[in-house]
Amino acid sequence: MQKKRGGRVLDFIERAGNRLPHPYILFLWLCLILAVISMLCSAAGVSVVNPTTGDTVTSNSLISKDGFVWLLENLLTNFQTFTPLGLVLAMQIAIGFAEKVGLLTTAMRRAILGVPLWCLTATVLFLGINGSIASEASIIVVPALAAAAFESVGMHPVAGLLAGYAATNAGFTACIIVAGTDVLLSGVTESAAQLIDPSMTVNATCNWYFMFVSVFTLTVAGVFVNKKFIVPRLGTYQVQGNEAGEAGLTERQGKALRAAGIFSVLFILAFALMVIPRGGILRGEDGSILNGPFIAGLVPILIFYFILVGVVYGVVAGTLKNSSDVPLFMAQALEGMTGYIVLVFVIAQFINMFSYTNLGMIIAVKSADALQAAGFTGIPLMLFFILLCCAVNLFMTSGSGKWFIFAPILVPMMMMLGYSPAFAQVIYRIGDSCTNAITPIYPYIPIAIGMAKKYDKEFGMGSLISMMLPYSIAFLLVWVVQMVIWVVFNLPLGPGVQVFL
Numbered sequence: 356m357q358k359k360r361g362g363r364v365l366d367f368i369e370r371a372g373n374r375l376p377h378p379y380i381l382f383l384w385l386c387l388i389l390a391v392i393s394m395l396c397s398a399a400g401v402s403v404v405n406p407t408t409g410d411t412v413t414s415n416s417l418i419s420k421d422g423f424v425w426l427l428e429n430l431l432t433n434f435q436t437f438t439p440l441g442l443v444l445a446m447q448i449a450i451g452f453a454e455k456v457g458l459l460t461t462a463m464r465r466a467i468l469g470v471p472l473w474c475l476t477a478t479v480l481f482l483g484i485n486g487s488i489a490s491e492a493s494i495i496v497v498p499a500l501a502a503a504a505f506e507s508v509g510m511h512p513v514a515g516l517l518a519g520y521a522a523t524n525a526g527f528t529a530c531i532i533v534a535g536t537d538v539l540l541s542g543v544t545e546s547a548a549q550l551i552d553p554s555m556t557v558n559a560t561c562n563w564y565f566m567f568v569s570v571f572t573l574t575v576a577g578v579f580v581n582k583k584f585i586v587p588r589l590g591t592y593q594v595q596g597n598e599a600g601e602a603g604l605t606e607r608q609g610k611a612l613r614a615a616g617i618f619s620v621l622f623i624l625a626f627a628l629m630v631i632p633r634g635g636i637l638r639g640e641d642g643s644i645l646n647g648p649f650i651a652g653l654v655p656i657l658i659f660y661f662i663l664v665g666v667v668y669g670v671v672a673g674t675l676k677n678s679s680d681v682p683l684f685m686a687q688a689l690e691g692m693t694g695y696i697v698l699v700f701v702i703a704q705f706i707n708m709f710s711y712t713n714l715g716m717i718i719a720v721k722s723a724d725a726l727q728a729a730g731f732t733g734i735p736l737m738l739f740f741i742l743l744c745c746a747v748n749l750f751m752t753s754g755s756g757k758w759f760i761f762a763p764i765l766v767p768m769m770m771m772l773g774y775s776p777a778f779a780q781v782i783y784r785i786g787d788s789c790t791n792a793i794t795p796i797y798p799y800i801p802i803a804i805g806m807a808k809k810y811d812k813e814f815g816m817g818s819l820i821s822m823m824l825p826y827s828i829a830f831l832l833v834w835v836v837q838m839v840i841w842v843v844f845n846l847p848l849g850p851g852v853q854v855f856l
Contacts, residue, residue, distance in 0.1 A: 382701045385760070386708060390417040393712040403720040405551075412716050417708060425711055430704065437703040438542040442559070442654065444692060446535040449661035450488065451688020452681070456669035458615060459488070460496050461608050467500045475504060476518055480577040483522025484570050487534045494523045494799050499806055511592040512810045517819075518581050520803050521826035524791035526577070528784040529569035533559050537566075538654055540780055543758050546706055547766035548776035550715040559654050561777035562784065563849040565841060572837055576829040584825040592810070611672035618667045622660055650850050702759045715763040722768050732772055734839060737782050740765060741835065744786025749794045758783055770856065777852045785838065789831040792823040 376384070397416035405412050416422050434440075453459055470478045479501040486493025498519035505515030528536055537559045545557035604612070629637040630649050639647035649656075665684075669675030675684075709715050731739075747757060761783055769779040794800075800819060807814040840846070845854050 379698050379701055382698070382705050382759075386701065386705050389705065389708055389712065389714070390422075393422070393708075393714060394418040396712075396714065396717070401717060403717050405716065405720070412713050412720075414714060414717060415712050417712060422711070426704075426708075429707060429711075433703045433707040434700050437699060437706075438545065440696070440699050440703075442538040442542055443535060443695070444689065445658055446538050446654065447692055448685045448688055449658040449665075450535060452685050453661045453665035453668075455684040455687055456665045456674045457608070457672060458612075458665050458668040459493075461604060461612055461668075461672075462615075464496075464500055465604055465609075465612055467497070467504050470504070475508065475510070475515075476578050476581050477574055479504070479515060479518045480522045480526075480574045480581075481570065483519045484526035484529050484573055484577075485531055486523040487527050487530050487536050488532065494520070495802060497523050498803060502806065502810065506592075506810075511586065511589045513592075513807050513814065514581060514586050514589055516803070516807055516810075517585055517822050517826075518577060520819075521580075521792050521823055521830075522573075522577060524799070525789055525793075525823070525827050525830045526569075526573045527791055528788040529566045529573055531567050531570050533563055533653055533657060536784075537562060540758055540784065543706075543762050544766055544776050544780045546710075547715070547762035548770065550710055550763060551767045551770045555776065557776050557780075558650065558849070558852075560650060561775075561849040561852045562781055564846070565781055565837070565848045566784075569834065569837065572833050573830055576833045577826060580825045580829045585822055588822065607672055611668045614671045615664050615668040618664050619660075622663070626656065644850075706759065706763065709763045715767050718764055718768070720767075720771055722764075722771075734842065736772075737838065737842075738835065740782050741786040741831075744783055745790045745831070748787055748790040757787060773855055775848070775853060775856050777848045778854045781838065781841075781848060785831070785834045789827050789834070793820050793827050 393414055394416045396414035397419070400413070402411055402413040404410070417426065450459075466482050467479060479497065483493065483497040483501075486497050498516045501515035501519035502512035503515075506512040530536070541557045541559045541561055544561075545555065548555040548557055626637070626649070629635050630644060630647075633642060635647075637647055637649035637652075638644055644650065666675065666681065669680070669684075675681065744757065744761070758780075762779075765783065766776050766779045769782075770776060800816065804814060804816065804819055807819065811818075841848065842854050847853055
């Protein structure tokens with residue numbers, strides 16, 4: 356069936372996005388452009404004074420003897436020491452394993468199907484927003500289950516599908532626990548922050564509090580949009596039959612899910628005993644939790660949890676036949692990461708080349724000075740960057756890819772203005788997430804349209820994006836208000852991390 360068009364603006368966005376090269380090629384071009392700019396800046400004697408140390412920072416040319424020697428000596432080191440790579444792969448092994456044994460999909464199905472009518476929409480949105488725990492699998496699972504659940508209670512299934520799709524995309528970056536997104540972005544943020552302060556560290560928990568609250572504020576906003584805009588627009592729906600039973604859990608899956616739940620409670624209790632008591636072994640030397648190994652080791656703890664709870668579920672459910680299945684499923688979980696590893700090779704070069712040239716520091720200092728001189732700082736500046744990220748996301752959907760580009764500029768500049776690297780990351784995450792659901796070049800749009808056509812044969816690209824737009828706008832407004840509250844009261848973004856330095 357021919358795809359519906361969504362208007363001239365949407366057609367332009369789709370054509371422009373399709374013309375972008377593969378991210379690998381894009382970063383190769385960025386490396387080349389960076390090399391030329393570094394040569395010109397070096398020849399012009401461009402320099403700034405580091406406001407932190409008072410030292411003069413000059414531009415180093417990549418197109419020079421020293422630059423060429425540096426690249427030869429550091430090409431492999433740049434890749435091997437790229438912090439986000441190890442963190443992302445380790446988290447993917449754990450979360451991917453839990454997904455492969457069926458735990459995450461079953462948990463989502465159990466949570467959505469059979470909930471009371473009054474909280475069905477909120478449940479779909481809440482689970483969808485937290486779907487980043489299950490990586491991109493949630494983008495397919497949650498909308499499909501939501502449609503079935505809505506139909507089973509006589510509600511329009513497309514309304515449920517759209518709520519699930521909006522939550523898993525526009526709200527993708529929010530989560531009640533630290534997820535793979537936090538691990539990936541914090542590693543990039545730390546590398547960018549070290550352009551200004553080499554001793555700066557950025558933990559994966561740096562946005563935890565902000566994103567935890569976001570889950571609930573976005574859920575409320577999503578319920579409002581669904582009730583006031585989406586359901587009235589869709590109209591009535593004639594139920595064709597109850598499909599919820601087909602998507603229900605088997606007795607063995609239910610038993611396995613209960614076993615996983617019991618293990619989760621015991622796991623939490625075990626770590627609570629190591630953290631809550633004053634002399635807990637996971638407290639810091641000063642007796643605090645924030646400065647102790649619990650916070651520093653939260654990502655490894657999550658890795659252990661997802662692997663162990665996956666084993667418990669898999670054994671009881673029968674998806675794990677023997678011990679050899681454990682490494683097999685872990686390996687399968689990494690099969691989809693080969694493209695990321697290849698991309699990281701060139702991204703690591705770009706980030707380190709940017710650091711070598713000192714252009715990150717130069718751009719940050721000069722931009723900060725210019726913005727301060729123009730009076731364009733504070734909340735207006737934050738809104739500008741959020742909207743910039745929203746716009747770029749329409750053409751480039753890779754969240755990590757955009758942050759690799761923005762971080763070396765945004766993070767140092769925000770630090771020059773007195774904001775923490777973690778807050779710069781929050782600004783980016785808001786802009787990056789909101790427009791995920793409305794970009795025509797998003798790879799999951801055809802899947803969502805295909806699922807919707809099951810219930811509405813006329814549903815197309817224009818239908819999806821027009822109904823996602825209220826969600827995107829609502830999520831953006833809620834996030835901006837939440838951000839302003841955090842700034843005004845200088846609330847902690849995560850454990851031991853404030854808005855301001």
